[in-house]
Amino acid sequence: MIPRSSLPVLATCEYSTTLFAPLTLLFIMADIEDTHFDTGDSGASVTYPMQCSALRKNGFVMLKSRPCKIVEMSTSKTGKHGHAKVHLVGLDIFSGKKYEDICPSTHNMDVPFVKREDYQLTDISDDGYLCLMSDNGELREDLKLPDGDLGSQLKSEYDAGKELLCTVLKSCGEECVIAIKTNTALDK
Structure with missing residues (x-):
């Protein structure tokens, strides 16, 4: 100012x-x-609250401040001096790392907004960035080739001339390619 x-x-x-x-x-x-105007997000929350007892397996929850997919969930009985407890086990949707938490069933947990979108792969740059096209024809070149087996598979199938669709997962300000599939309608 x-x-x-x-x-x-x-x-x-x-x-x-x-x-x-x-x-x-x-x-x-x-x-x-x-005069300098900072750009930023809309101020909207990246999560919404949900009672722990309402969470379900294969749903999403924030564990240790990371967006996770719930892979295991168990509930203990109500004790003499408290509420039933819920034991949650989740996998980070971006890194695959395992997180656990135990909370009262009446406690509110943060649930991340998760968006999944498919893009057509149009190119892979020399420095490892993907050129992706959305359904409405907009190009984006801000995602890197994924690490590990998925990245190797994506590169080899693209080099083989296959038309690929990349599934991009977005949550909590992070984005990454989590899956690929062959676009058979576009293959020659």
């Missing part, structure tokens, strides 16, 4: 009558070059 004292004053005028208190109008101007 630009301090008011550093802005040039264009004009000051006073208007006063017996009916009105003095009115001072101040016109200021800032140089456009000095």
Whole structure:
């Protein structure tokens, strides 16, 4: 933010009558070059709350601040001095790392918004970035070739001339290719 004292004053005028208190109008101007507008997200949350007892296997939940797919879930009985407990085991949807948590069944857990979208692979750059085209024809070149077996398979099938669809998973500000499939309708 630009301090008011550093802005040039264009004009000051006073208007006063017996009916009105003095009115001072101040016109200021800032140089456009000095103004910087930050870009950012819309401020919308990347998660929503859900009661722990309402979570289900194969659903999503935030465990240790990571978006995870629930692979195991068990509930213990209510004890003398408390609520039933839910034991959750989840796999990070991006890294595959296993996370666990135990929480009361009445506790609210954060559930991530997860978006899955298919893109047609049009090119792989020399530095390992994928050129992907959406259904509406927009190109994006901001995702890297995935590591491991998926990346190797994607590269070899693309080099073999196959038309591929890449499934991109997006959640919590992260995106990555999680699966590929042959687009048989486009194969020659």
